[in-house]
Amino acid sequence: AESEVTDSHPRVFTKIFLTYRLKGANLTYxxxxxxxxxxQETYCGVTAMLQKAVPIEYEIIIEK
Known part of the structure; x- marks a missing residue:
């Protein structure tokens, strides 16, 4: 995960970027x-809470 935060204190998140990196048999994008x-949309309570205050983006990488 990567993030951007404000310069002043309290330093709060202004953007969150997640990378889902997977490796396995029969994985399709x-x-x-x-x-x-x-x-992201249904099961993760942390995401549900954070996305009310900060944009959360992600990428999916499937390794062969």
């Missing part, structure tokens, strides 16, 4: 993207 979206 579509299946992984669906799982990530479910996590």
């Amino acid at each position: 579509e299946k992984v993207e669906k799982a990530v979206k479910l996590s």
Whole structure:
């Protein structure tokens, strides 16, 4: 994960960027993207709380 924060104190997040890096048999981008979206939009309480205050972006990398 990477983030941007304000320069002054209290230093709060202004942007969060997550990288989902996966390696495994039979992984397709579509299946992984669906799982990530479910996590981000439905199941992750931390994301639900943080995204009310700061934009959260992500990328998906499937390693062969």
